[in-house]
Amino acid sequence: MKDPAENMLKICRIASFPSIDSQGVGLPGYQLCKAMENPTLFLTRKTADPLPVGDHIDLRMIDYSSPAFSERLNAGVALKKIFGLLKFLLVSINPMTRFHPDILHIHSPLYLLHAAWARFILRSKICMTFHGSDLLRIKKNPFLKWVLPRLVDLFFHVSLSMRADLQSFLPHSRIIYTPNGVDLDKFRDLGLSRKKQVVAVGNLRWQKGYKYLIDAFSTLTDTQYDLVIAGEGPLRDELENQIEEAGLTGKVRMPGRLDHDQLVKLLGESSIYVMSSVSEGFPKALLEAMACGLPVVTTDAGCCQEVAVDAGICVDCSDSEALAAALRMIIEDQGLRHSLASRAAASAPMYSWDVSCDIVSSAYDSLCV
Incomplete structure (x- = not known):
């Protein structure tokens, strides 16, 4: 009997991934993977104690340098980040090529090199989600504003407040609102005594x-x-x-x-x-x-x-x-x-x-x- 998964779209997702000690980091991408049964290749930076995934997800954790940007961009930090992202791309090429996704979904503009590889070499469709401060940097970058609509097929955004900015440089028909959610089984009033x-x-x-x-x-x-x-x-x-x-x-x-x-x-x-x-x-x-x-x-x-x-x-x-x-x-x-x-x-x-x-x-x- 033919495996039903063979008829499903294959998704490659590139995002941060939540761990036992930091369950909020990368949560939207993780929740999407949990809810969808599509065969999924999840590429992410290596972290300790990642949350468990289903059998339909191939989680690849890759060790590379990714220092945080400060409020004012530091040249040394930027250089380390660029070299780290290049290493991430090079190590990702083999699993991406073997998996050959129908769709590549990136959750940060930092992974646009992956998107370019998938689009022009693997002929994958490209999706991207805007989560927060990344949009502030893109608004100030004419090159990225030119590249994005030519590289990415669909854009998701988690806040209605982003829509006007996105519509200023992206086709309106390719922008989709997808708010985050909350797990009410985990987050609820426990009836504890409230402190000051x-x-x-x-x-x-x-x-x-x-x-x-x-x-x-x-x-x-x-x-x-x-x-x-x-x-x-x-x-x-x-x-x-x-x-x-x-x-x-x-x-x-x-x-x-x-x-x-x-x-x-x-x-x-x-x-x-x-x-x-x-x-x-x-x-x-x-x-x-x-x-x-x-x-x-x-x-x-x-x-x-x-x-x-x-x-x-x-x-x-x-x-x-x-x-x-x-x-x-x-x-x-x-x-x-x-x-x-x-x-x-x-x-x-x-x-x-x-x-x-x-x-x-x-x-x-x-x-x-």
Whole structure:
């Protein structure tokens, strides 16, 4: 009997991949693979303890250098990244050629060399997802704005706020909205006693705007609330120095990257969630906090405002005073805090991974008819 998989589209996906210790990294690509039964070659950077995959997924983890970009592009970092990506491409060519995908789906413009190889050598269709700050760099790069519509067949984006920018240099008919989702079996209100604690979750990078959050919290010491920033990244030393200089040692904690159980417990015992980002796509962490019953204070980066519209207060990016005022309002008004918490928990189920997966699957089929 013929294997049904032989009649299914073969997908090669290139993206970050979630691990047991960092389950939010690369989650959209992982969820797509889990939900779709298509034979899949998943190419990613090597990481410890990756989450499990189904039998239909061939996970290839490749060891290459990929240092993070800072807010201001550093030539040394850029050079290391370029050499790392070239190594990634060279090691990927053999498995890509053997697999010969119908569709290559990249989740970052960093993998455009893979896309070029697949399109012109393997004759694959190309899809690309915009997740966040990558769009900011592409908007400033005339060459990439010229290349993308000529190389990529379909573009997915996770935030409605991206649409106008994308439509300025891409064909409107090839742009598709696919919001992120939340796993309500994992993220929910555990009924724990809530501490006088504000929580933020995310990598310690410039995009998260933590320097503005720490500035804001320095004016809230009279409230008896503490701040916990869960995550790891290149700005740890800088942020620790800022905390010390502001006299917030003991009031602001940075416990590092948490595993799933630790994260759910932290959200479950906190009273307010804050997102101080200056650049976002679709903030998974914000949605997870809402699912855990937390009222939120967020900036208007990416689609934070559209996600949190009923669940909290939205302020301008890079505005410490506005962050502080919004946090104080929710801290001091118990009725408002409880009302926003209830609406947050009710709003989260509107975002489902299954919906996004269905949209992507239909788009794949339309490319290969």
